[in-house]
Amino acid sequence: MAFSSRHRVIVMSSDYSLTNEQNMVRDTVRRMAQEKIAPLAAEVDDTGVFPTAITDQFKELGLFGLAFPESYGGSDMGILSSALVLEEIGRVCSSSAIVCAAPIITGRLILEYGGDDQKNSFLPRIVSGDLTATIALFETDAGSDPEKISAYAEKTGKQYIINGRKGLVDLADKAGLIIVFARAKNSGVNKGISAFLIEKDTASWAIERTVEKMGATAVHACDLAFEDCPVPEKGRLGEEGSGREIAVRASGLNCILTAARGLGIAQAALDYSLNYTQERVQFGRPISSFQGIQFMLADMATLVETGRCLVYKACAEVDRGQAEGYYLGAMAKCFVSDVAMKVSTDAIQLLGGYGYMKDHPVERMMRDAKLTQLAEGTNYTQHVLLAEGLFDL
Ligand SMILES: Cc1cc2nc3c(=O)[nH]c(=O)nc-3n(C[C@H](O)[C@H](O)[C@H](O)COP(=O)(O)OP(=O)(O)OC[C@H]3O[C@@H](n4cnc5c(N)ncnc54)[C@H](O)[C@@H]3O)c2cc1C
Known part of the structure; x- marks a missing residue:
């Protein structure tokens, strides 16, 4: 092959x-x-x-x-x-x-x-x-397939007028600047998407709803409405129609930093499990002395360290200016988010019934780990990109 x-x-x-x-x-x-x-x-x-x-x-x-x-x-x-x-x-x-x-x-x-x-x-x-600052790409009908976005920008003289809705925008309630993706009015699917820098104080946009989440609860995901929102021509980021390329780069950066966050969650779940299993005594000895528990922890540690190698390598390639770093970043996001989910779930198992309780942080780690698999392009959609790269599609 x-x-x-x-x-x-x-x-x-x-x-x-x-x-x-x-x-x-x-x-x-x-x-x-x-x-x-x-x-x-x-x-x-x-x-x-x-x-x-x-x-x-x-x-x-x-x-x-x-x-x-x-x-x-x-x-x-x-x-x-x-x-x-x-x-x-x-x-x-x-x-x-x-x-x-x-x-x-x-x-x-x-x-x-x-x-x-x-x-x-x-x-x-x-x-x-x-x-x-934050990014507004997602729309209700354009999730994994951002080319279906319907928010549109109409050029009139030296400005654009933006209309449409965006969903689940992290930190929109705090952000002074949002990069909003919209397509040129009346352009077809796959055409004319551009990115716009919209400042809070100059823009006609509103938060329609703050969505409740199961994890990372202090970052509010907001649904936004843009109604005749004026953006000066100089507020367009990049060339007209280059929004798709910018969105791909946004996803690439997001993948790398989400993987890093997931790595932290996984490491924390491993650390907590190591401590707990050495302190928790059952059958007259610490549960860490049971080989079944030791092997579980050894697997968790191996996954965390493997993920770390992938994340650091992806970053090093990006810092060397290699576009392949983003490809590795997508691998890192998929791998590490799955590791974070597995290791935090295993941590709950290792704590037994107490792992399910809010007295310990591992249930929070599991809720937070789940998000790393979903946001920034779900792992399945990242797999689509990874497969495209493998086959040079
Ligand atoms: C907490 C949170 C914060 C977010 N913050 C932001 C933000 O700040 N800015 C922003 O723009 N967006 C944000 N998002 C949106 C996020 O990017 C989307 O949720 C994500 O891209 C998935 O889109 P979707 O939810 O519509 O899932 P869908 O696209 O409906 O996918 C549903 C399922 O189908 C699978 N699927 C879809 N296509 C394929 C395929 N081709 N092959 C195989 N499986 C497939 C998916 O993997 C998933 O399992 C956020 C999401 C969450 C949950």
């Missing part, structure tokens, strides 16, 4: 070791997450309220800017550094990880597709954490 050229490149580049700086970032964020976020995580999940104190920690440590050039106030340390951060934050609180990730993804799209004015206007504020 002949591998495609894309596959060969992925196999050849294999260095994804961390620099001293990246190790330092990971250790600093691990300390901060354990000290400042972990004690709040259960309450954040219960109340669905996100404390600004956590965002302040992100700002203070410069976490929004790690993957951005110094010219915009960032520290130019690549997407791998952001993934390390999200892994550490994901270990303690999924809502916090999403709050940190969304502006990074949006900012990276502006960095890649934006004009100088757009970069100068938005990136310093995203990097500093003063501007929260």
Whole structure:
């Protein structure tokens, strides 16, 4: 069987070791997450309220800017550094990880597709954490198949007028900037999708509904309505009609950072299980002394470490400017989200009846793990892309 050229490149580049700086970032964020976020995580999940104190920690440590050039106030340390951060934050609180990730993804799209004015206007504020940003692609009838989106942009003179609805937009209630995908009015399916940078204070759009979720509850998923929402021509991101390409890149970035979050969830579930099984005594000895339990933990650890290799390698390729990094990122998202789901479910099993109770964080980890399989393009739809890559379709 002949591998495609894309596959060969992925196999050849294999260095994804961390620099001293990246190790330092990971250790600093691990300390901060354990000290400042972990004690709040259960309450954040219960109340669905996100404390600004956590965002302040992100700002203070410069976490929004790690993957951005110094010219915009960032520290130019690549997407791998952001993934390390999200892994550490994901270990303690999924809502916090999403709050940190969304502006990074949006900012990276502006960095890649934006004009100088757009970069100068938005990136310093995203990097500093003063501007929260998110992406609105999904619509009720356009989920896994975004080419069916019906929100439309009509060009009149030097502006576009946007009409339509978007669904499940993370953080729309907090965001000062949303990248909205809409198609040119009257263009056919697969045609004319563009991305628009819409600022909250200048736009005629409204939150129609905040949808209740089973996990990551402090990140509110909002349904939005755009009615004759004016966007100046200079608010279009990238070329007219380049929305599909930008949406694919958004999904690629999302996959990588979702995988990092999932990795954190899986690691946390493993850590908790290791501790619990050594403390819990049944039949006169710690349950960790039973070989059945040991083997289960060994499998969990193997899955977590394998996932870590995939996530770091994907990031390293992206940081080296290799498009294949995004392909690996889709693999990482599928693999690690399944690992997070399995390891957190196994953790509940290892805690027995107590695992099902809210006294322990593993049931929250399982609810949060499920989201990593669903959002950012479900794992099945990522498999479609992976298969296309394998066969050079
Ligand atoms: C909590 C949450 C937050 C979100 N935040 C955002 C956001 O901020 N911005 C945004 O734009 N969107 C957001 N989304 C939307 C998300 O991207 C979509 O839910 C996702 O793309 C799946 O679309 P869908 O829910 O319509 O599922 P559907 O497309 O209806 O899929 C249903 C099932 O069919 C499967 N399926 C579909 N097509 C295929 C195929 N070709 N082959 C095999 N199986 C297939 C899917 O895998 C899934 O299991 C969010 C979703 C959630 C749950």
